[in-house]
Amino acid sequence: MPRVALLPWGDLIEDYLDAIGLTFDELRTEQTGGWLFGYVEALRTAGVESVLVCVSRSATEPRRTRHEPTGTTLWVLPPTAAFRHARARLGATRRASPLVSYLATPLRPLAAVLREERCDAVLCQEYEYPRFDACVLVGRLAGVPVHATFQGGTDPGGPLQRRVRAWALHRAGALLVGPLAERARVQARHGLPADRVVQVFNPVDLRQWEPVDRAAARAALGIPETASVVAWHGRVELRHKGVDVLAEAWRRVGEALPEVDLRLTLMGTGPDAAELGLLVDQLGLRGVQWIDEYVLDRDAIRRFLGAADVYAFPSRHEGFPLAPLEAMASGLPVVAAAAPGVRDIFGPDDGHGGVVVPTGDPGALADALLDLLDDPARRRRLGGRGRARIEDAFSLQAVGAAIAEALFPAGRSPAG
Template identity: 55%
Template structure:
């Protein structure tokens, strides 16, 4: 901040969440630095509101702007090829989840309970739950899913985003049952693949979906396996609705979370708070 003052340039900062301050010096300097910044870029809207209240920062200096998702890297893959790789039939109804295996935080116990309920609701359907990822609770999750029919679990740390994209392309619906999240990336990746999502009610999921089906998904109460099972059953039974929500999901990511969309929001925020930026250049042919 001091260097910016010395050279006459506005200094912007990001705030990554949390209020843990490890040293006495940090406790003294953080409020000063936050208030001295020309602007703060914070992804989760709820966290942006908290920082504004906690540090008394004017609302114009706080921008709730998410990290962008490279939508060009998240395009739907060949569905039948993905299913063949997983040994899933073309007629199966597939629900997918991916992420770190942390049972409580990610709501995986709720998901397993909901899946049991869904199997009871539709006992004659060819249902498959696709789980992608591993983590500290992998052993506990294995005990949970062992007695449950029709679960396919890729129990690996996957860093290859291309492979994750191919695996998720096998799905009809994406499920996100988390209890605790900021502004989650996983549902955005699924939405970019054209998958409708069923998500637990969190500030971050409401921010992604705007709370309405028009954005490509459905929000259900937290820790409610019956509601989760009911919405999954509704989408799995209606191919037309799934296709409509899937198109809306992709459009939502393109218009609100792509690098172009986020870049325009950042530019507007910087200009409002004193930064001089060059004009945007047209890419249209001359």
């Protein structure tokens, strides 16, 4: 069975975990879904085994353990001493210097893991990040091809990083990209051949997102059966995720429907959680029910989505978002801002599960939400089409086969 090392985006895994209030132990014992574990499950359907590799501030030496929900091998590596020193000196300003990120990846320990686990390939979560460049160097020294996905990164700003990125991209294997616009950009910018930049979507485990009984879901959340409910879930970052746009749109929905029992249900936390709480109060938003925490229980998320009539996705910027995929898999119609990747999710027209509105436009978002709240038949039609779209293009089997073909072309094994 081929083996692929998966490395998440960022310098330290805690950069991601701290923002959503999780510990590394909770990731190891409870967390599922997302890019990392979605890829594990998708690759498994294609007969490819994953090895997870994380760099953690808690590690003092390489440690081999296991991700309990998937049973996948998990390596925890310490960052370099130079990185620890640089972060300690920079403190809160550490992100101002992307060059520090090049110090995070421990090159020799990573190469040792690839050899010990007999990995046939490396797959990085994001090619527009220094970890990808470091992995390409390790891969060339270890004789292991390095591939990467696109998750919303941007061109590096400094000339040194731009040169290093160009070097890495021309020596890497396949780039797995969801949005066609990004596929065209990276090909044109770096002169890459078309067969090296492959459209591959993020996977959805349909078993986790079967639609639930709406009445039971609403009863569990204390929502009346007659209420009109719009849902959103994700990491609370006001500008990046457009939650400020959603708040203003909801104010307008409330003004347009003063006699209707309206509910805006929110699930998730993040660095701007306190600011969102203030915004809800300042705008006088009514009917807001917010679960201000990162929820690991997939059944709880299913009930949360199952209680809604419409799903709102107001993000300004994304790579290839998972949240609207989960909503569509749950049978919800989606109103989404035109962030990167959104039109690729819906397919050739908006009829495959949702309606697209301009980014940063609360008026357009409010109008689209009002239209759907007023049209139950259209909601059912869009919700059914969205579920069918996910089954056809985003299932573990469909995406797993696409990833395996990109990493091991023509179905050949690494040895073949």
